[in-house]
Amino acid sequence: MGVDDNFMEESSWETGLALWQSPPEAIGFQWEFVREVVEGRFSEALRRLKHKVVERILEGSVSSFEEDGDELEHCFLASVVLLRMFQRDNICGPSLTEDELAGLEANTRFEPKDDELDVDGEIFGRSVRHTNLLLAIRRVLVENERKLSQRFWSATLWSARAGRTHQDVLTGPSPTLKSEVQGAYTSALKSSETRKNPILGGLVHIEMALASNSFLDSSTNEKHLKFAMDTLHTKIELSGALGVRTKWQKEAKANLVAQVLQEGEEIERNLSIPTQCKRPRNIPLEDTDVLGFTKLSTDQKPDNERTTPTVMDHFLLSAKAESVAANLPSGQLTTEEIRPYLNRVLDGCEESTPPLVLGKVLLFRTRGELGKGRYAERSMKQVEELVDYYKQGNPIDDCGRLIGLEASGYPAMWKLQKEFAILLGTIGLVKAASEIFEGLGLWDEVIDCQRLMGNEQRARVLIEKRLDEEGERPWLLAAMGEVTRDEKWYVKAWEVSKGRYAKAMRLLGRLLISKNENQRAVSALEDALKINFLYPDAWFLLAHAAQKCGDIEKYASSLTTAVQLDGSNAEAWNNLGSAQLQLGKPQAAVTALQQAAKLRRESWRVWENLLLASIAANAVRQMIQAMDALQEIRGREGVSAEGISAAIVEIERLGESGEDDDGRQTADLARRLLNVLGRASALVSTEPAVWNAYARLHELGGDHGMVLENRKKEMRSVLARASQNYASDLQLFEIVARAAMNLGYSAIREGSEDAKLSALLQVNSIVTASETNFADTDYFRDLKKVADQLSATEDS
Template identity: 25%
Template sequence: KKERQTKMAPPSTDNRLSAESDSDDDSVIAFAMLDFSGVNFDEGSNDDDDPNTAFALLQESKFLLPELHLTEKEENEKEEAGDGDDGNIRVRIKELSRLLNDGLYAEALRSKASRMFFGTEEDSESKTMAKFIRERVASYCTSVASCVEVEMLGVAALDLFLQLNYTGPNLDMGTKVATDPEAADPLRGVNPHPVFLLSKNKNNGTDEKENSTTSTPKKNLFHNKVLSELAVDGEWPCQVCHAPYMLLLSRSIFISLSDPERPDWTTHSALIPHKKSGKDSKYGAKALMQKNDSTSIPQYSASFIAATKQLKAADIWSARAVVAHQRLLQGDEPSLTLWNEAQSVFARCIETFCTNVEAIDSDDDSTAITKMTKYKKQAMASRVMLEWGLAQTHFNQEGKGKKSFNQAVKFAGLKIQVTGAEGKRTKFQRNATAQMTVKATSASPNMQIKQEEKKKEAEEEDAHDNTASKNVPEMIEHSEDEILLERIKFTNAKDNEHKTLTDLDQAILLSLCLDVKNTNPMDGLTGEQMGAYLERVLHQHDDWMIYATALLERAWLESERVHGRERAILQIQALADQHTNRLTLTQSTFESVENSAPPQERLKNLHTIVYPPRWGALQDLAERYAKIGIMTSAAELFEEIELWDEVVECYRGAGKVNKAEEIVRKRLSENETPRMWAALGELTKDPAHYERALELSNGRFSAAYCCLGQHYFDKGDLRKASENYMKAVKVKPLDPFVWFRLGAISMRLGEWETALHAFSEVVQQEPEEGDAWANVAAVHMHNKNPSEAYPALLEALKQNRSNWRVWVSKLYTCIDLKKYDEAIQACHQLMDFKAKKNESEAVTGIEEKCIRAIVGGALAAYDNAIANDETAAIDSSRRTLARVRELLVRISSTLKSEAWIWECNAYFNERIGRSDQVMEDLMKEHRALQSVSGWETDKVQLSKVCRVVTQISELHREEGSRESLVKCKFLIKAVVKKIEAAYFNRQIPEETAQLENILSEVEKLI
């Protein structure tokens, strides 16, 4: 994709905590202190006088922004100051804080706080769930404390969604038998909440369980309703995700708390780049209300707006929810609506956490407490920039994430050096070779203490040999038969030692590894660079997800190598299995299940890394199984994530066509879908099934049209094939493959305008498709339009210079455009192709007419330049003539028996004044013509021989010496004698009489 130059949305101008606050007190931006006393956020708000406000903000900082939480002493003082008689809301907040801290997110969503938030009102059919939740936020949040309470519910919902779909473990009890309904369905009562049960039960009177984590989610009405509300810009979310309602709940809560004036993603106005701003803003609340339905945004009170401005965590959690929403969508292109929202919310995060943050100073002589306070602010700023860079990656903003990653490195004070050192990779390697390595040093004040602790822990682990019980993902090691070492063994012992890094530092290294992957071709050098970063991260195993991400990236790299492919597949399988609590091939003991990290540990750093969702990991594993021929296992994995086309292909590849057809027919008996009918059509080759798929989709299922087009193409009915492909691109115009097929068929039908349009669509959508550019040029050449064909040929050769047919097209086009220098280049390239042993038979030779056109055109251009007395043109023409001479010499060495090449040489040498070479060229032409059998009776060849003899005799007579005249006499006599012998008892051609006349003149001269 082309790099898009779009600017990040400007930071908001509201009166949140920032360096531009009206207060002159430095404590306003001391985030680690979070002392809001005496700070007036809104003149109309008295929340600062509420004893619950300080307590609620403390809990928000401690549990939603743990990077900035207080010390134990400060926490105790703050909690004592907040004690009072009205403790109900504080009890609820403390309970939510405990549940979030323990990773009990479902319990948090069943808590009293959740019940009070949702109330007892049943969902109205006229409202979407997102609208209902936003209205509840507007009515329930009347103070800062209630805002923090709802904010925690939103975090619980988002974390539960991420746990079920990204990190695991799932909520089933593994080997434990469920004895009560709540254990049987861990999401009972929260997916959905009782207020939405009315919508759930409207499923034809059935009572299906929704999103049980022990099986594939049921596609009941409630599940589809949630997915329909999460659809953005026409892109549908992943159908097999678990509990999408949790994402919908968190998105609705955070958009209300973070940016109340923004309409949600379901409205057209969400496409407008929006920011929280004053009353006169172009995109303020009033302007948006005028442009959109007045019911798209709830009516928020002044106290609610004032309370939300005191929340520090809402923006960053809203940003995380937006990114999770984008990753749930299945479209090839990112959502513009969500991208605009992400720019806006991250801009506010950067303003809040990154403005006026001092850089790390290694010579700082402050106290340890002051250093730690500063580092916490710097680490938070680094985390925000890191998450912003990853968000740009998820939204396909190529090249933009690197700047954010570098800012994250700067804020964290991380010192990174990519260097080389001598080391060995294999067990039996004798000589050390240069190896790439990454050295990194953390700026955290605690790292020196942790370094000593890590060293002591490592010694204890070595003594007891209990590394298998570590709370980290399982790392698959090489088999004993493998010659590769687990890690590079460097010659210098210091190169094998690494300083301890924080989780944030390791996440930054992974982001730099990701940037190398995204900005470089996947070749050996890129793999070496990525491997160096990954090895540095894998030296530590402090965080579950960071370690898992490094293992997965390394497995992806090793899967392309012969010696590492087996371990890579097993590693990917192990990481996929650790999402579940059940016993699997790579998770085969109860001990390994019990020792896995709890959800809160896995989720701690999820937003600072790029880890695939469960369906993405299973798809990747299935594709790798299929690639190495394990078709049945691949089909089972594809079936689990409901990729039915791939299921069918795998069973067909395994020779189990009947099994594939059985699965498809079973799915059709449960639920008729266009995709399943199309799959059945591919298995049975019955076009009626494709027609049924189109009938179910009301003609909107483009894949069925493509299948029909392929069906008729295989039968040779190009007209019907073209019609079906045309219908397919009308339904789905952004499909370059179908456009290409349509263009190729149109060329065979002689419909050149349609072909040109089709191939033009291909190159617009896929500019790197060299064959499409070549076909665009071919159509223009057919239409006698070389000026339009020329740029298309240049693009085609830019993408693929090894296609000799494109070079032939360029040769003809350049001759038509009188670009003789480039035509000569094309000739040399074609001769290079012809010289290759494996391609010499396929490559066509250079035609005589092309060389004649180049020679004649170059000489004519020189004559015109001389006639016009243009110095620059004369110099250019002379350079062209020199290249023509080189071309003729090269062709002459390979085509010695071709008379026409010597004729061209003679003509060219005569025109440029090399008369001494003309006689030699003509004699070689004469011998080449006479080497053709039967030339005497072939009128064309006879005419050529007589012409050459006439030209040679003229040169001899011009020279005038007796010796030359005698040579000329014998030459003519020999030719005349052969002609007369061939025409014995027949009329001798007229050319012979001309030669006899010349012979008489020569004899007189002698």
């Protein structure tokens, strides 16, 4: 199982081990060892090492290894093999054979304590097997990383992979493991070996990107995906192509497609997958209408597009799909953006496709098809196929599954089984789903299933039975709290865990909010978040409770953390904008609400909040954007007189500055506002603010004729709204007087006799009607002056 001979001949055995590749001919102890493990012969590889070294690792006694000599090397090599054995047994399959287990169990002298692998209140999946291996691996590769890295450059890489595997079998993200894993990957990327080998460098960047996704770190994910593409001289981008999705579709429609483009000099060397390694089956869609894929009708491609993606291209495509899924809100638009990356892998599925990448892509496709009736049968069969794939094959023929395991992002088997159970639940097979959840020890999901079946009491019986058998475990006590809705169980779970089981406090906080005990909820949630802050939903709940308590500072800071962890939560962004506005930070509110609007473009409430914040911040461009969206969504109800007035004031201010940049900006903003006014006038022809804004925009352009026309419309609109009531209502009179004065001055500037006469008649009629009640007001006196000026200019 090798890449080209020169590639491995020029590389160190550590590079071969890191890439899980070996040359056709292995010369020397290390290369022979690499070849054995890469070919799946783990037991043989371990027997090649010193028996006492392996025994001491499995006993958990590693502190006494010498820093030089064979012992340290054998310790390092044995730990890598044990890590791959644990991964094969719990992630990709096939499970460890009896012979492999016999060799391990003969040497194992310890079992980890129940909470020894728990981190930051996150517990490992109850169905994870051979946890003693993971603990032994951690004691060597993670706890002794510094000692090992002084001699082996790849020690930091394997330390990162061990930490990543630990995270993969936990129930949630761990801040401690985030720091550990990202730190180790950063060190590995600084190695000269990683820098000089583009395949290795690209692979490690992809691993770092996917690991960062596990820890809700979207910025690091995007950064290292870009680094990976740069390192591999590859660019992946979306384009358009015509195609059909149904069997009877005659006219091809535009579809998104993913293109793999060569950027710069091509990297000839690449990873290879053993030809005998089987891949999971792609279940076809059996439907009379829908194809189940996109059949493109055009074959036009850029000159630098790769016809056949390489192994590394497949890793990049899968990682890109995961990045989109992690950083955008779930929904049909996100599914459509992910689809092109999946299609590119599935279209080019051949010997260059890593088995686990194909499995991950098929899993992504299934997630996108959830809830769609015609896809239900395929979805169920596809996930069932992936679960069965784990059990199929043998360690030798299917050793290629481990190539790029960390770069595939393939889930642990218990998480895949969880997805299968969720799928069964969505199609109505709730009992079957509940049985799988019970086997996995996922009690929250068991409770949900039993509630759906109207049999919540059975969930309580099951949990009580487990408590009798296993004793007071925090997760079981918290599950009792979920069944009984009694807070004492959450408190007990917290106490039994010695204040480490953060989930108990998160659940208690949610219960207290439902009881409107918000101050206590704040305390419970803060206790949980001190242990593990990587839960955006808990920050959102904390923000809600803080707002109810009147603590706006905490409300805003909690929402800030929530959106930093999960930038796809539109409601959190919207609430953050509202909080910033309450704190007197309108520009920060605009920034937050723009993010909310990107994620929830159809929500008029978000756009209305953005308009209010923009007015407060004098952000005219955002005012216009919000008004345009509101009119499109709400029609006549979306026309905002306040927004139009604020926008024109700000445009006038920019126009008066005299700066060249402001002048260009004024012209652009005026054009955009005219578009908004055009739609507004068509929707509500009697809104005075629309005609007032039109007139003022034309004033900026010096078109006095158009100014006068719009002042006339403004006057008619004001009178239509005020009727005859302005003669007795001071507030209405002031509005009418302002419009009449605007009309009079516009007529004087326009200069024609007809315009001045018409304006004079209008002003005089208002003067006559209002003189009895408002003759002693400033507005009346100013209006009388305008009438006098009109008379004077007409006489002259």
